[in-house]
Amino acid sequence: MAVQRVLEMATRQLASRPALLEKLEQELASGHLWCCQDADCMVLTMVSLEADGLLQRSFVESHLKHFIDEWVTLQQHHETRPTIVDSPDSPDAAAAHEAPLPRAALIDKLAPHWPSIETDLRYCHMNGLSAARYGDYNWLESVALLWARVHGRLAPRIADEPVLDIPLPAH
Known part of the structure; x- marks a missing residue:
């Protein structure tokens, strides 16, 4: 049931990005998505509580949208990570x-x-x-x-502090 619910939401969110949608479907089918991104089983719990009528549909949809956005951001981060072609001992x-x-x-x-x-x-x-x-x-x-x-959690930079700046992936 949770897989169907995530796919339903992802199909709307990722309609313009079929390659990402296909990758999400594969990760859902293999169970990899649950292990990596939802290790605490919050999505599974929320979907079952929604099915029981204990959570509002709009709340669950909002959470699922955020869940999928986080997954997309991490995919883009992994795609833009530089790769090193040197020997593994370098x-x-x-x-x-x-x-x-x-x-x-x-x-x-x-x-x-x-x-x-x-x-x-x-x-x-x-x-x-x-x-x-x-x-x-x-x-x-x-x-x-x-x-x-x-998520805007980093404090504004002070001139003396080192820069903790990682580039956001391009959309």
């Missing part, structure tokens, strides 16, 4: 693979630039930030920063 190739950070380390590193990081991480299953999770306890900094930038 220092540049090693830097291309991001080391996941524990929650506390991510907070310590990003709190000066992202004041609401603790709250955002606490409610990651509701706001889509769970896409930055890596396993049960770790987080990918680049994906978390992309989410924060897209």
